[in-house]
Amino acid sequence: MLQITDLSVTFGGLHALKNLQFKVDEGEIVSVIGPNGAGKTTFFNMISGMVTPTAGDIVFEGESLLGLDPSQVTERGIARTFQNVRLFANMTILENVMVAQHCRTDQRVFGALFQTRAFKSEEDAIRNYGEEVLSFFGSRLVGYRLDQPASVLSYANRRRLEIARAMATRPRLLLLDEPVAGMNPRESAELTELIGRLRSEWGFTIVMIEHDMSVVRDVSDRVVVLDHGETIAQGPYSHVANDPKVIEAYLGRPVGSEQTDEEVRP
Amino acid sequence: MTATSANPSMVETPGVAWRKQIRFALIGALSSVFIALAGMPVGLDGRSIIQPVLSMGFLSLLWVPFVMATLAGSEVVLEGMTARTRDSRDLLAGGIIGLGSAGGLVLLMVLIQNFNLRDPLVNWSPQLLNLLSFNRSLGVGALLWLLLGLILGVLGAAMHVLPKKLCSRIRTVVLSVLAVSVLETFLTDLLEGFGLEALTDFVYYKRGGLEVGGALLVAALALIIPLLVGTRIKDVKEQVVGLPAEERKRVNLILLAVSAALLLVLPFFLGKIANELLANVGLFVLLALGLNVVVGLAGILDLGYVAFFAVGGYTTAVLTSPNSPGFSPELPWPIALIVVVVITGIVGLFIGAPVIRMRGDYLAIVTLGFGEIIRLLFLSDWLSGWFGGAQGITNIPGVEVGIGTVKGTDPRSVFLLVLVFCAIAIYVSWRLENSRLGRAWMAIREDEDVAEAMGVNTTNTKLMAFVVGAVLASFSGAIFSAKVGSIFPTSFLMLVSIIILVVVIVGGMGNIAGVIVGALVLIGVLGGPKQPGLLQEFSQFKLLIYGALLVWMMLKRPEGLVPNVRRTRELHQEEFLQDAWLKGEIDTDDQEDLQ
Numbered sequence: 089m090l091q092i093t094d095l096s097v098t099f100g101g102l103h104a105l106k107n108l109q110f111k112v113d114e115g116e117i118v119s120v121i122g123p124n125g126a127g128k129t130t131f132f133n134m135i136s137g138m139v140t141p142t143a144g145d146i147v148f149e150g151e152s153l154l155g156l157d158p159s160q161v162t163e164r165g166i167a168r169t170f171q172n173v174r175l176f177a178n179m180t181i182l183e184n185v186m187v188a189q190h191c192r193t194d195q196r197v198f199g200a201l202f203q204t205r206a207f208k209s210e211e212d213a214i215r216n217y218g219e220e221v222l223s224f225f226g227s228r229l230v231g232y233r234l235d236q237p238a239s240v241l242s243y244a245n246r247r248r249l250e251i252a253r254a255m256a257t258r259p260r261l262l263l264l265d266e267p268v269a270g271m272n273p274r275e276s277a278e279l280t281e282l283i284g285r286l287r288s289e290w291g292f293t294i295v296m297i298e299h300d301m302s303v304v305r306d307v308s309d310r311v312v313v314l315d316h317g318e319t320i321a322q323g324p325y326s327h328v329a330n331d332p333k334v335i336e337a338y339l340g341r342p343v344g345s346e347q348t349d350e351e352v353r354p
Numbered sequence: 355m356t357a358t359s360a361n362p363s364m365v366e367t368p369g370v371a372w373r374k375q376i377r378f379a380l381i382g383a384l385s386s387v388f389i390a391l392a393g394m395p396v397g398l399d400g401r402s403i404i405q406p407v408l409s410m411g412f413l414s415l416l417w418v419p420f421v422m423a424t425l426a427g428s429e430v431v432l433e434g435m436t437a438r439t440r441d442s443r444d445l446l447a448g449g450i451i452g453l454g455s456a457g458g459l460v461l462l463m464v465l466i467q468n469f470n471l472r473d474p475l476v477n478w479s480p481q482l483l484n485l486l487s488f489n490r491s492l493g494v495g496a497l498l499w500l501l502l503g504l505i506l507g508v509l510g511a512a513m514h515v516l517p518k519k520l521c522s523r524i525r526t527v528v529l530s531v532l533a534v535s536v537l538e539t540f541l542t543d544l545l546e547g548f549g550l551e552a553l554t555d556f557v558y559y560k561r562g563g564l565e566v567g568g569a570l571l572v573a574a575l576a577l578i579i580p581l582l583v584g585t586r587i588k589d590v591k592e593q594v595v596g597l598p599a600e601e602r603k604r605v606n607l608i609l610l611a612v613s614a615a616l617l618l619v620l621p622f623f624l625g626k627i628a629n630e631l632l633a634n635v636g637l638f639v640l641l642a643l644g645l646n647v648v649v650g651l652a653g654i655l656d657l658g659y660v661a662f663f664a665v666g667g668y669t670t671a672v673l674t675s676p677n678s679p680g681f682s683p684e685l686p687w688p689i690a691l692i693v694v695v696v697i698t699g700i701v702g703l704f705i706g707a708p709v710i711r712m713r714g715d716y717l718a719i720v721t722l723g724f725g726e727i728i729r730l731l732f733l734s735d736w737l738s739g740w741f742g743g744a745q746g747i748t749n750i751p752g753v754e755v756g757i758g759t760v761k762g763t764d765p766r767s768v769f770l771l772v773l774v775f776c777a778i779a780i781y782v783s784w785r786l787e788n789s790r791l792g793r794a795w796m797a798i799r800e801d802e803d804v805a806e807a808m809g810v811n812t813t814n815t816k817l818m819a820f821v822v823g824a825v826l827a828s829f830s831g832a833i834f835s836a837k838v839g840s841i842f843p844t845s846f847l848m849l850v851s852i853i854i855l856v857v858v859i860v861g862g863m864g865n866i867a868g869v870i871v872g873a874l875v876l877i878g879v880l881g882g883p884k885q886p887g888l889l890q891e892f893s894q895f896k897l898l899i900y901g902a903l904l905v906w907m908m909l910k911r912p913e914g915l916v917p918n919v920r921r922t923r924e925l926h927q928e929e930f931l932q933d934a935w936l937k938g939e940i941d942t943d944d945q946e947d948l949q
């Protein structure tokens with residue numbers, strides 16, 4: 089589904105990614121792990137068109153994504169969340185998921201001014217789909233919350249809303265950047281389950297950056313380990329977790345122990 | 355100080371902050387001196403507020419001690435504290451501020467008498483000294499000012515000491531008297547329309563301002579009417595809010611229809627001056643609504659907005675005037691308008707395309723440049739074969755409608771035409787704001803990168819904002835050129851862009867009602883860049899007041915006079931979050947959400 093070949097990017101003299109090879113098949117859940125500054129987020133930025141690679145190619149469903157604007161990439165069916173939650177904080181929760189359907193809808197000035205039937209039915213559809221996406225997270229984001237600004241949400245709920253917003257763009261490939269960061273163990277276990285359901289019920293293919301090893305272990309089919317912009321290992325979790333290079337990259341600390349990387353981060 | 359609170363854990367706010375009081379006294383002194391030297395007392399002395407007691411010139415100084423004392427006395431009561439009981443010390447503090455402000459003036463008087471600084475400071479004149487000393491000796495004048503300052507300062511501080519209800523009564527009375535006096539031109543005109551000349555003759559002095567009797571009448575009405583009405587308006591409002599959605603919609607619709615009808619008949623009760631004034635206000639409402647789409651909704655700071663007003667005006671002139679130097683099809687206005695809208699839209703695309711790739715400061719500066727470029731093009735010799743250069747285009751005909759002609763000499767017709775277009779602009783803004791496009795604009799204003807990543811084509815969406823703004827400005831330009839009958843590059847100075855922006859900011863960015871209020875207050879009362887307002891005496895101080903108002907609003911009320919809920923939230927993020935937290939609206943704990 090997504091095929092990345094020889095991808096490199098440099099910021100000034102810094103090689104954020106070097107000759108990266110990467111591949112996702114339809115229906116997979118792939119985790120990308122690696123120490124801080126390994127280039128994981130840069131990797132996502134590259135796929136979503138926010139950063140232009142210096143070399144290499146990104147092919148999604150047979151077509152290259154190079155040179156496309158982020159909005160065009162989203163239109164092709166790739167949606168993402170952000171590591172440092174970036175919601176439209178002063179828009180309501182419902183509006184956040186409504187605006188995300190922009191590239192799937194097409195009513196313009198004319199429809200809005202003359203309130204055509206097409207406009208009204210599209211607005212209804214946008215609203216209904218938005219509520220449907222939100223109700224995936226149980227009762228947390230619906231009901232009276234719909235009309236509250238996103239800024240009143242708790243941290244965990246903001247992360248959920250970010251995922252909902254990405255879902256609302258009707259993607260086929262979902263890129264989640266540290267979806268459980270800042271959640272307590274119970275919340276992250278619950279979200280892990282939801283990530284599984286995102287594949288089974290919604291049919292999304294998922295690439296996820298995650299520092300929480302228990303989540304990575306429970307949900308991913310395959311793990312890719314990045315360090316200094318290079319892939320140092322990939323394969324099933326059990327295989328990767330015991331790879332000496334990976335252990336070394338994580339400062340010699342065994343990966344997968346309860347003491348995850350999460351705690352050493354500021 | 356005794357703790358009055360029943361709850362011992364509640365802490366009282368600390369006592370009078372003397373440092374702050376001294377600071378305000380100094381600010382008061384400086385403001386008074388500045389106002390005096392800016393020439394306001396002398397320049398505005400000709401216009402009475404209440405004849406012969408109070409002229410606008412004196413008012414320009416007298417508000418200082420009062421307002422400074424009130425401001426210095428206001429205290430923030432933090433959560434978990436009780437406001438302290440105010441006592442005589444607060445009055446003393448007010449008195450000090452009043453004395454300080456007056457002291458500044460006294461010092462100025464002494465200096466004027468002994469030195470001549472007329473060279474750099476034009477208003478450093480014996481005339482000012484005479485006025486300040488009430489045409490008596492310096493000593494008497496100084497004493498009078500100190501006394502006045504003391505009284506007004508104490509009164510200002512008393513606004514925090516006296517019971518709240520009494521204060522709000524006093525405020526209503528004072529503001530009503532001022533408003534009725536300021537709105538004189540408009541009100542006389544309106545009352546004349548109803549055949550009530552006798553009333554205006556009693557209330558108003560012939561050369562402007564209220565008569566003492568009139569002032570008393572207004573004050574009495576301002577006292578009695580709230581007593582009579584009481585909470586009735588509030589009750590009705592609550593009743594309406596309590597209605598089911600269907601009926602509330604109907605009530606709103608009826609209200610809308612009634613106010614629309616009232617607005618439509620209003621011009622027929624107004625005389626020339628008031629109609630002219632409102633027509634000007636309407637032209638700026640149109641412009642401000644257009645800029646509001648660009649700045650308020652999409653968050654693009656366009657400082658060259660006048661360009662579209664100019665293009666609209668000039669295109670109309672070229673298409674309709676027989677004197678158009680290059681190309682003169684002499685189209686009727688309505689047909690010309692269609693062409694104007696198309697052309698302005700295209701110009702919007704052309705200016706917008708390079709501009710919207712920039713952000714923030716760069717964008718603002720580039721738009722400023724484009725605004726000037728357009729004006730200079732109209733002024734240039736190169737294009738004078740088309741647009742007449744500095745001579746402009748004259749003899750632009752009025753607008754032929756079935757029943758008559760809309761032209762500048764008949765302000766009533768212009769006002770009616772402007773009303774129609776304002777209604778269109780309001781409808782357009784309202785509908786677009788609540789549509790797919792409007793949401794995309796908001797998302798861009800919040801975070802452009804994320805909006806783009808969520809599938810919003812930011813380039814096209816921002817261009818759309820530019821074009822919609824341009825089209826609304828072109829309406830205004832088209833009416834303007836038919837109204838004035840001639841068009842010159844000097845009508846489209848950069849100042850116009852700035853004033854429209856100030857209208858939007860002062861009124862309340864992103865809010866249709868706010869923009870209208872902003873235009874009424876600023877353009878209606880103070881006047882536009884060239885158009886006189888109600889207070890024609892103000893014209894030489896117009897920009898000063900605009901500037902002061904802008905600074906004040908930015909510091910104290912950045913959300914504008916009629917704020918947009920969302921915008922307020924953006925600007926007062928922390929306070930909002932604290933309030934929401936206190937009200938328990940923020941979900942701090944996720945547990946509670948789980949069933």
Ligand SMILES: Nc1ncnc2c1ncn2[C@@H]1O[C@H](COP(=O)(O)OP(=O)(O)OP(=O)(O)O)[C@@H](O)[C@H]1O
Pocket residue numbers: 099102104122123124125126127128129130131171
């Ligand atoms: N726009 C940019 N300009 C310059 N340097 C950048 C930019 N974006 C990222 N970098 C650098 O690239 C490197 C990789 O950053 P990236 O954010 O991808 O790391 P990460 O793996 O996501 O780390 P973390 O686990 O902390 O999220 C870092 O050294 C970072 O400073």
Ligand SMILES: [Mg+2]
Pocket residue numbers: 128129130171
């Ligand atoms: Mg990262």
